[in-house]
Amino acid sequence: MAKYKLEYIWLDGYSPEPNLRGKTRIADKAPASVEDCPEWGFDGSSTLQADGSDSDCILKPVRLYPDAGRNNAFIVLCEVYLPSGDPHPTNYRAKILDDPGTWIGLEQEYFMMQDGRPLGFPEFGYPNPQGKYYTGVGYDHVGDIARQIADEHLELCLDAGINHEGINAEVAKGQWEFQIFAKGSKTAADDVWVARYLLMRLTEKYGVNIELHCKPLSGDWNGSGMHCNFSTDYLRDTGGKDYFLKLMDAFDKNRDEHIAAYGPDNHLRLTGLHETQSIDKFSWGVADRGASIRVPHSFVKNDYKGYLEDRRPNSEADPYKVVGRVLKTIQEVPTS
Structure with missing residues (x-):
């Protein structure tokens, strides 16, 4: 049975501008939309987004892209959230007015x-x-x-x-x-x-x-x-x-x-x-x-x-x- 590679990518907490981060999640089924991609987590203490004593951060998928550079693969663009459910302070995407007319x-x-x-x-x-x-x-x-x-x-x-x-x-x-x-x-x-x-x-x-x-x-x-x-x-x-x-x-x-x-x-x-x-x-x-x-x-x-x-x-x-x-x-x- 084919396996699918979902590359979750996000922006870290470095300043003055963030770096890209990414890790691969293996799935049994190809996602049809971003809604098929579950939330995931990462160690925020390694990306300047959390303290080591409470290091969990949440990856919330927001866009899905086919990835022609790998077999059976997709790129999952994510926003970073806190465990409380609030956007992480480094999550500038969440602060933009979502205006289709722009x-x-x-x-x-x-x-x-x-x-x-x-x-x-x-x-x-x-x-x-x-x-x-x-x-x-x-x-x-x-x-x-x-x-x-x-x-x-x-x-x-x-x-x-x-x-x-x-x-x-x-x-x-x-x-x-x-x-x-x-x-x-x-x-x-x-x-x-x-x-x-x-x-x-x-x-x-x-x-x-x-x-x-x-x-x-x-x-x-x-x-x-x-x-x-x-x-x-x-x-x-x-x-x-x-x-x-x-x-x-x-x-x-x-x-x-x-x-x-x-x-x-x-x-x-x-x-x-x-x-x-x-x-x-x-x-x-x-x-x-x-x-x-x-x-x-x-x-x-x-x-x-x-x-x-x-x-x-x-x-x-x-x-x-x-x-x-x-x-x-x-x-x-x-x-x-």
Whole structure:
């Protein structure tokens, strides 16, 4: 009789951002939905989520994904709960308003690292300056295994039902990106965490590490972001310049709260010299890569209706914190 592997994954209690954890549960029957996956437990004292004298934590399944990387396997994304039945303090997913009308797109940048340096970097010194690496083709630009890894990862994610909208080599040597879009305030964040898990697991066999720090290379090299594209029912259907300007005022007012939620060490990346506005300022612009929030030309032409792109979240940020902070600011602006 076939056995099925259910890989329960969750976020630990490390700060400033959590790590992924996972362990395999063996089942006699394939789950048809997440409701078929029972709650499970783990030792929270080993993940900075409990004291050793009372170490039980609960894994509550919330999403189920097919796992094409293993035979007869599934990935079970879980929230962490206390034995009392309350969400664990590190469970930021439980704090997000579950709004099906919120659509989120996240652009996850990352570096592939081997022997302590980005793929393609020489043992000593640096490769050619950035310029030809972005969407590059050929060994000189992307090396010998980076595209293979990115393509394998894409297939794993698509097989898992994750809605990738694209992948590409990025501006710095050894830097890549994938984009995920989903409807519903929690779905894209879920999918990014599972995509991160699949990427990290995949690269184990290549001896490659995935670096999510926002600025692993000092100097004139791009850092890594996780731009957050978002829209709501109101932004898509009604919008309007007056509402948009009030929304931008709210984002400006909450600048410090956003930066706190958008990942550690962002001051190293948000310098105003590369990807976006300086960390101590807020601005918005039409098709402006140097703005904090960028809007497409189509947004303005369509009477300020559509989606916005917050360029400040960094690659290491917890997607749940990013989405939660964006929604909290949107909710401050009345729609009537």
